[in-house]
Amino acid sequence: MYESFEDRLKFRKKILIVDDELINREMLANIIGNDYEALTAEDGNQALDVMIRYHDTLSLVLLDLLMPVMDGYELLSVMKNDANLSRIPVIVLTSEVSAEVKSLNMGAADFIPKPFDAPEVILARIRKTIQLHENINILSATQYDELTSLFNREFFMEYAVVIDQYYPDVKMDAVVLDINRFHAINEMNGRAYGDEILRRVGSAIKEYVRANSGIGCRYNADSFYIYIPHSDTPDILDFITERVQEKMDDAQNRLRIGIYPDVDRNIEIARRFDRALLACTSIRGNFSENTAYYNEKMHEDEAFAERLMSDMEKGLSDNQFIVYYQPKFAIQDGDPYLTSAEALIRWKHPELGMVSPGRFIPVFEKNGMIRKLDRFVWKEAASQVRKWEDKFGITIPVSVNVSRIDMMDRGFVGLITDIVNSAGIGPDGYMIEVTESAYTDDSDKLIEVVNRLRALGFRIEMDDFGTGYSSLNMLSALPVDVLKLDMRFIRNIHTNPKDLRMVQLVMEIAEYLNMTVVAEGVEYKEQYELLKEAGVQVIQGYYFSKPVPPEEFEVFIKERIEHDNNTSS
């Protein structure tokens, strides 16, 4: 469609004149001949042949109504029902007023009376009609997704609003369909295959929504939105799976849908689809379930998340966010003693009470507010290290959590340096924890940042080690000082010998690479003892202490000073 539009811009536009009278054809061809390329046909059948041949470059049809073989009305109706031909505008040639009305009703764009008007009037009408329809076609070229020819997302949302306006009493469902691990399909089979799958899904959706009075669009790479009258027993997934299966035999496992049934018309369209999407992502990676509904629990979570988002700014300015510190103890050198701490954010909400970071961090990660919160923690932790130095004359290094996105920030190294400098502490008082999964994307860039930080004297800890997919090869290339064993590793070491063996293996690797190992999430004495025996140098967890506010943390500093005094004396 787009190409033909380009063609029409480049070449003299073609107009088909359909009239059984040679004289009329010749006169019209003569009138338009200077501006357009005239094609002629003497009846409807001939006209149809020409139209089919030139359907994508024909700008207009001038159509006589009374003709033998196939008359103008019949031709109009054939055109109207053909996707290619229906976009070609038609001007009807007629001497009858009643015929004018009838043909306009049948889709004609305009009419030219017989006997013909003055040529300039005819040319003006032709020009106007073509121009108008080109605009419509530009519009229609841009309202479809090129690959699937479903609506694009903007038009989909517009049309959804129109559906709401015209059918205010029809119950509607918002449906999101996506393809599990589509990028893997692309990687394994090539882009062309991936595109073919998307096209098939698109055409199945088109078929389905046509039959069910709905609309559909490709929302982004591999997700599709569908707005459709409500069904208690939706069959859309089966319908699409069946049509895609021929090309993708594991379609049943790959396609999944989230449904927000019987949408609330009072919330805006985009949010209705957010809900369907939420349902859809709730079964992400779950190959045994392929349909999920937006439910009350999700609704509550959503409302809660919104509450958190709207309260965050005030929370920051009212000092509702507090940095807690969880002590880390060195255990291999006689009695355990405090070696450092991890800074952890807490939110003392005036109405909701203590909000778990497990609830607010994912929310703020999603909308980007986490950056602000992270910076708050980084500054707060640095100044706390300084306060303790001033008060106790000892440096207790504090580690802060840094996300992959933070690390990729161009100004990140500068920012950390500024924070440490303005707090008046050295890099030895500050440690940076990066999760293992952060290293999987664009690891070269990340390694470069880590190297710069280490060159400045900061120590780097790899957080959640054991949950990601670090290869041994990568591990040796990683410039980190500390491996932090993930809690899930520790949880069962006292009951599961395999888990314990894993820890022992990690210890061997760490020893070989000259890295310190920290075990976090340690709760029980048995865990502690096994870890100690395995050679883990540092322990963090409820076994020693939960994260505590700075005042309570001072107890551990005092113990450390006492410990130092005892060992030195």
Added chain:
Amino acid sequence: MITTQALKELGCNTEEGLSRCLNNEAFYLRLVPAALEETRYRSLDEKIGAGDLKGAFEDAHSLKGVLANLSLTPLYEVVSQIAELLRAETDTDYRPLLDKMWDIKGKFDELI
């Protein structure tokens, strides 16, 4: 040799007809004989004679359109009268009108 002047003298609005041909006189004068082709008029006459008023109407209607476009006014007027009667499938004696048509057509034919 048919000329614009001669057509004008027969009562044709040649200015109008010519303007539809972008004032290309040669083009206009080439089209006029085609509009006077004998078979068209004979077909109309015969269909009326055979009582095929619907078919006759189609012929008359087409002819009327062509004559109007070329502004061959006298012939257009009589064919138009016939076409209007045929449109309503009026049961009348068409002979006098047909004769009149042939008569006027004869005058045009003399110009060719």
